[in-house]
Amino acid sequence: MTSVLNAIKVPFHRASLGEEEIQAVSEVLRSGWLTMGAKTFEFERRFAEYIGVRHAIAVSSCTAALHLSLETIGLQAGDEVLLPTTTFTATAEVVTYLGARPVFVDIDPVTMTMSSTDAKHRITTRTRAIIPVHFAGQPCDLSSLRDLADAHGLHVIEDAAHALPALYQDQRIGTLSELTAFSFYATKTLTTGEGGMITTNNDAYAKRMQMMRLHGISRDAWNRYGAGGSWRYEVREAGYKYNLTDLQSAIGVVQLSKCDQMNRGRKRIAEFYSSALAKLEAVEVPEVLPDRQSSWHLYVLRLRLDRLRITRDRFIEELDQRGVSASVHFIPLHLQPYYQEQFGYKPGDFLQAELAYSRCLSLPIYPGMSDEETEHVIHAVSDIVQQWTK
Numbered sequence: 001m002t003s004v005l006n007a008i009k010v011p012f013h014r015a016s017l018g019e020e021e022i023q024a025v026s027e028v029l030r031s032g033w034l035t036m037g038a039k040t041f042e043f044e045r046r047f048a049e050y051i052g053v054r055h056a057i058a059v060s061s062c063t064a065a066l067h068l069s070l071e072t073i074g075l076q077a078g079d080e081v082l083l084p085t086t087t088f089t090a091t092a093e094v095v096t097y098l099g100a101r102p103v104f105v106d107i108d109p110v111t112m113t114m115s116s117t118d119a120k121h122r123i124t125t126r127t128r129a130i131i132p133v134h135f136a137g138q139p140c141d142l143s144s145l146r147d148l149a150d151a152h153g154l155h156v157i158e159d160a161a162h163a164l165p166a167l168y169q170d171q172r173i174g175t176l177s178e179l180t181a182f183s184f185y186a187t188k189t190l191t192t193g194e195g196g197m198i199t200t201n202n203d204a205y206a207k208r209m210q211m212m213r214l215h216g217i218s219r220d221a222w223n224r225y226g227a228g229g230s231w232r233y234e235v236r237e238a239g240y241k242y243n244l245t246d247l248q249s250a251i252g253v254v255q256l257s258k259c260d261q262m263n264r265g266r267k268r269i270a271e272f273y274s275s276a277l278a279k280l281e282a283v284e285v286p287e288v289l290p291d292r293q294s295s296w297h298l299y300v301l302r303l304r305l306d307r308l309r310i311t312r313d314r315f316i317e318e319l320d321q322r323g324v325s326a327s328v329h330f331i332p333l334h335l336q337p338y339y340q341e342q343f344g345y346k347p348g349d350f351l352q353a354e355l356a357y358s359r360c361l362s363l364p365i366y367p368g369m370s371d372e373e374t375e376h377v378i379h380a381v382s383d384i385v386q387q388w389t390k
Helices: 019-031 038-051 062-072 089-097 116-120 142-152 203-212 219-223 246-257 259-277 312-321 337-343 351-359 371-388
Strands: 055-059 080-084 101-105 127-130 155-159 179-183 196-200 299-303 360-363
Touching: 019 246, 038 055, 038 196, 038 246, 055 062, 055 203, 062 089, 062 155, 062 179, 062 196, 062 203, 080 089, 089 101, 089 337, 101 337, 116 142, 127 142, 142 155, 196 203, 246 259, 259 299, 259 371, 299 351, 312 360, 312 371, 351 360
Parallel strands: 080 101, 080 127, 127 155, 155 179
Antiparallel strands: 055 196, 179 196, 299 360
16 A cells, blocks of 8 residues: 555645736736835735734734833843744744843643743743743633733734634634734734735834834835835934845735635535544544634644554654655644753653654645545545554
8 A cells, every 4th residue: 555655645735826816916016116016005904904903014924023022011031921832943032132131931731822821830030921832723721811911911923824714703813912922924824925914902012123123113114115205214223134025925915815715625625534533542633722713834744652652753754755745833832952951841740741752744725726636645644543452
């Protein structure tokens, strides 16, 4: 059976781009205005309308979005920020940009998102904010985390890099907290190649971030080379170079128009996977809780290692031999050298995160996957389980 499975190659990701995106970029190129301008502002307006918020601020990455959000709330050196250890390093590194300390929190064993119970025990007098991460596309327990934040006077900044378009208790992610950061990286559910967006209903926050994303200079300085623009500008803060370009925004506008359609495609694949793989006793399919709707950015399969004769790493190698590219999300941050050396974290600090990491892998899931490719992934997983079950 393995030789038959090798006939097809399924990459971990394939961007869902078409002629519409190519045409949109061509129009921007022909316009002669390539950096942040009218197309970026159109993208912001459309995104804000889609999410249902007053403001959407386009930036160069989700990392930039998180950094600007923390700067905007006034995070200071010596402050502490709670975030899950199971996340990409960007969530934590932005805390260090401002001289603050990232305080890791263990995860819920079902959703792999931040545990509100563990978070409660890690709050100190220095804690200023919580960054919940919506892992794989499923929203975390925002109600409990928001109650915790309110009780201690903490800011909540959501890391929604995986969560467009996800719902929590029938409300769109991006509307529920004072600040939410989205990612438009190449593999995300909406892509501009690189890029990000911050959503907020706070007018003062929006005004500051619009200034700080472009060197801290006066708001209209981007147009100083355009018709009616002025060469004069004012530097009001030491800001950053975090703006999005019109070339990227042109792709974003088209991608946004297809966001729901692409989400239905990923959901269909996830349902196909779960229906077939739930029958295998040696694997555990992801569970989406009833009060949430996932964006299905990732499909994270967890192995029941006590029923297999191979490790997670070997399982991924076996998938690769069968033409299926898989990945792992994520290596917990407390296991990474930098965070161990700088903040004293060590193996054993977060047991649920380590257990999940040791047995999880992410399967390909993207709208452009054909039925044949989806079936191939299922057959590959099934073949490995059959071969290596104890």
